[in-house]
Amino acid sequence: MGSAEVSTETGARRHSRALARPRHRPRLRRYGLRQSLTAYGFLAPALTLFAIFGVYTVAYGFMLSFNRWNGLSPEWEWVGLQNFKDLFSADPVLAPQVRGAVGKTAIVMVALPVLVIAISLPIAVMLNSLTRLRATLRTLYFLPYVTAGVGVYYAWRFMYEPAGAINTLLDGIGLGGLVQPDGFLGSTSTALPATLAVLVWMTVPLGILLFLTGLQTIDDSLFEAARVEGASQWTIVRRLIWPLLAPITALLVVICLREALQNFQLFLLMTNGGPVDATNVLGLEVYRLAFGRGNNNLGLASALGWALFAVALALSLLNLRIMRDRTRS
Incomplete structure (x- = not known):
């Protein structure tokens, strides 16, 4: 062919x-x-x-958020940006309350991530160094995070009462000067730290789990090489572990900021913003504007909720940008 x-x-x-x-x-x-x-x-x-x-x-x-509505009337009343103006400056009664809530929320936003990271990172490092009972201890540390919130809030509330477990313990160990006659939730000087302690206690288990997960992805030879060079445990944590866990730290900070801005169940069930608005954070203020101020105004509550969303989004993006730049450098 x-x-x-x-x-x-x-x-x-x-x-x-x-x-x-x-x-x-x-x-x-x-x-x-x-x-x-x-x-x-x-x-x-x-x-x-x-x-x-x-x-x-x-x-x-x-x-x-651009209307006035009490949740019952058939029609909305369009007010435009007036809701936002009333919240932060125009209303002589409402604006001071919101500014006070901003101050309380700012304290929680700063203290919560700092305390959670300062407590959860050392515990995670300790758990990572263990060879036995690691799973058991990890489960025990994580229990507060998965426990039903309402039950936990009321349990802490009972412990904070004038005749509660904390006052009894302080008096029993000779620290009677720290006993609060009105309870830790009944004093304006201790109510916010007491509720913040509960929020930290509930968030630390998540921080431990995240940091422990990150530590288990780091090659053990890096730790061994650092010890051979004579580095102390503190130096290893500061110079080696902390930079490598920067992405997890950024995620944990975002979670803490979200809790500080949006969590209101804790403050509602434990103090309802009292005493004298000492624990009235912005998340609780949104709820009180909608259902607990007498002249319920869902428009004002929605406007404050969107303002919180904008702040949370901006802070999250800023935090992620800072951590990304630090990781690259």
């Missing part, structure tokens, strides 16, 4: 393949469309719920 015959036969085969391809394309398209419709059919219930309880709720709350 000559080369001309071979090339002719090869060209004929290619031509037949080219003619056959278009016949299969409609079938493949129909099969792909059927697969896509099946996938979207399975996703439809979740997407519908997300659209109703997510997108619609967010859009509804955003529009509500």
